Amino acid sequence: MNARRLDPAPPIDWSIDSADGPVQGPLALAFLQGRELALHLLRGQSALLLGEGRLRAVFGPGRHELHVGGAAGGVDARWHLLFLCLGDGLDLRWSAAAPLRCGPSGDVALVGGGRLVVADVGAFHDAFLAGAEIVDPALVLTLADRLLQAAVAARLATPTIDGPGDWSAAGVDTRLAALRAEDLAEDLAPCGLACHSLDIQAVCGDIERDGARAAPVLSPQQG
16 A cells, blocks of 8 residues: 655745845845745845855845755755845935035035936846845945945036036036936946936035035945
């Protein structure tokens, strides 16, 4: 008499709550050895499968079945998942209390900001997340903010066919009016980001420099 074959264990459903932060994890997969994970991701959520210091796969919105360990083609149980919950993007703002300072002498103060979205998850991972055993969401947001600041400052400082940038009040206003979100693409793309909206204006009059953001040097590998 043959022994009755046992039915396999059902998949373990797994979802995340975007209210818990823009970057969550990592989730070690060792506890799922020999099991199947049914990953449920909503709009604005993605999961990064990381192993041996590399980005192995990216999962977007939808249901994804991951067989952990054991069977050929399964996910290595030593790997882990990192979750991005960025919704409609990163809304980065600069206030009069801490404006973006730019110009030859840092005497131009900008307020407002823009919204960044992740256009290339792999590049975003390499720029902001690679090498970190524990990811600090606040640091990721700070680095993204500094990248946007640097991109804006670089565009305003770019010489035109008429000569070097005009940093007079009227000149700055003219440049800001002409600056579009897509103008920052070349600066942001190496880090996997794209700008979807900009709303920036110069502050009139003197404001305190304490807490002001000096325009950082643009670098696609900050952090």
